[in-house]
Amino acid sequence: MPTYIALTYTADVDWSSPEQADEMAEYREFGAAARAVIRGGSALYPTATATTVRVTGGRGGDVLTTDGPYAETKEALTGFYLLECADLDEAVATVAQLPAAWNGAVEVRPIIPV
Numbered sequence: 001m002p003t004y005i006a007l008t009y010t011a012d013v014d015w016s017s018p019e020q021a022d023e024m025a026e027y028r029e030f031g032a033a034a035r036a037v038i039r040g041g042s043a044l045y046p047t048a049t050a051t052t053v054r055v056t057g058g059r060g061g062d063v064l065t066t067d068g069p070y071a072e073t074k075e076a077l078t079g080f081y082l083l084e085c086a087d088l089d090e091a092v093a094t095v096a097q098l099p100a101a102w103n104g105a106v107e108v109r110p111i112i113p114v
Contacts, residue, residue: 004091010104012076015043041081
């Protein structure tokens with residue numbers, strides 16, 4: 001059965017803060033309802049905690065790090081789920097139940113087995 005990643009893009013908030021408790025409860029409800037296909041996932045801390053890494057000159061080159069996200073946007077990558085679904089249609093039907101799909105966006109991609 002194929003595996004898909006569902007990348008959630010929402011407002012850039014701290015999901016661990018008490019102000020997000022009600023919405024996090026909705027995500028927990030989704031997790032319980034989709035338990036049969038979820039293989040992993042997590043919320044991410046805000047983009048202010050991100051470090052962007054680039055290597056100049058290719059492999060072995062200088063490593064440059066920058067605080068913060070790669071790009072500034074209205075919606076940020078705020079979490080992900082790994083889903084094992086029969087096909088893309090099942091994956092789409094599953095993520096349509098995610099709160100991120102109601103007030104942001106969810107990008108679904110198949111994963112290449114390695």
